[in-house]
Amino acid sequence: MEVLTTVSSETRLPKLEIEGVSKWFTPKRSLMVQALDNVSLSVTKGEFVCLLGPSGCGKSTLLNIIAGLTKPDDGRVLADGKVIEGPGRQRLVMFQESALFPWLDAFGNVMFGLKLKPDLTNAERRKIADEYLDLVGLEKFKHAHIHELSGGMKQRVALARALAPDPHVLLMDEPFAALDAMTRDQLYDDIQRIWMESRKTIVFVTHNVREAVCLGDRIVLMSPSPGRIQQVFEIPLPRPRDINSQELAAYASKIAAALKGTANGASSE
Ligand SMILES: Nc1ncnc2c1ncn2[C@@H]1O[C@H](COP(=O)(O)OP(=O)(O)OP(=O)(O)O)[C@@H](O)[C@H]1O
Ligand SMILES: [Mg+2]
Structure with missing residues (x-):
């Protein structure tokens, strides 16, 4: 895993600590799929983190593990320093x-x-x-x-x-993916405004590069088979961000290029 830039988090508390998480599924008796392989990530309190990657790279699996809906086979996730054992109202x-x-x-x-x-x-x-x-x-x-x-x-x-x-943490799994572009653009403005007001810790899953750049303080790029963290990008653009701005497009094209290196590619619309 290559970390391009690191967040200056020495003074900030980790809200979520994902430590060496691996997960296997057995969709058929003879078939074993490794959805996540040794995934580690720390999310700071009030941070907006986007999990980005092609279909099947384990984004939803990781989100469900953070939610406490799925148990990891290896590793653990801590929220406020306590191991997550199941779903919680935070x-x-x-x-x-x-x-x-x-x-x-x-x-x-x-x-x-x-x-x-x-x-x-x-x-x-x-x-x-x-x-x-x-x-x-x-x-x-x-x-x-x-x-x-x-x-x-x-x-x-x-x-x-x-x-x-x-809740302390909001976990969002492609919440705007089924919407038309105009509705989505409006929701990007709204979610940024709400996040700036509430400073919730947000983990947001997407396979859309521009969406990730528009919303994330950091973008965690994942690759499939098995799901791993490939690279972490910090996005220092001021907020609120306009999804159609040139600055945003410049970041998006850099990250889209990195995404192409992952097995299946994904949408950079
Ligand atoms: N309940 C399950 N049973 C069997 N296999 C599963 C299950 N959930 C996920 N998988 C497998 O684990 C891998 C990761 O799936 P996951 O849904 O986490 O990917 P994703 O990155 O969210 O994909 P998408 O972008 O399509 O939503 C895939 O190979 C998937 O088939
Ligand atoms: Mg998914």
């Missing part, structure tokens, strides 16, 4: 498909996320749900049913639902 995941409850409206979905905070009164939950629907720009669609919302609006509801319980 690490919430947002997937590509919004996985919202269709029988609840937008408000009901955000309220459901707040069940993770049993210490709150119902009035407090309602207030928080309203605040987060405001934050993602959906205050007017509070009582809209999920099927009445566009793909981008559904992902906004999912984002509000994940943020409302105030």
Whole structure:
């Protein structure tokens, strides 16, 4: 693994420590697939890290291990210095498909996320749900049913639902991949604004180079068969970043070239 630049993290605390994680799957009895091979990475508190790489390089597997949804076969992951043994309300995941409850409206979905905070009164939950629907720009669609919302609006509801319980870490698995380019561009602005306000630690999976450069403090480039960290790039561009800017394009082309070196390549759109 080559580290191009390192973050000046001496004074900053690690939020997540991924230590020598390996994972094997056995999709058929005679076949063993190594999804991750000795992956180590430290993520600082408040950092926005993008996992980038071609299909099958183990991005989702690594994210699920951080979430505590999958157990590593080797190595371990620590959150705030404690080994992750299972899912926890401090690490919430947002997937590509919004996985919202269709029988609840937008408000009901955000309220459901707040069940993770049993210490709150119902009035407090309602207030928080309203605040987060405001934050993602959906205050007017509070009582809209999920099927009445566009793909981008559904992902906004999912984002509000994940943020409302105030997790320390937000884990996002290609959350905007199914959306059209214009909706995505708007969401890049929103997620950056929300991150700058909340300073959550975010691990964001993508196979889109520009998206990674637009959002990440660091980009962790992974390669497949077996999944490994290939290179780590620091992106020192000021924020908020415009995905269509020339500075961003210059970084993207450098990273896209590195990505071509990985087995299958990926989208640099
Ligand atoms: N539950 C599972 N059972 C069997 N094999 C699996 C399972 N989950 C992942 N794999 C295998 O592990 C490898 C890594 O998969 P993973 O889904 O983590 O990749 P990815 O980088 O997220 O890919 P994509 O960009 O397509 O989402 C692949 O070879 C995949 O087939
Ligand atoms: Mg995946």
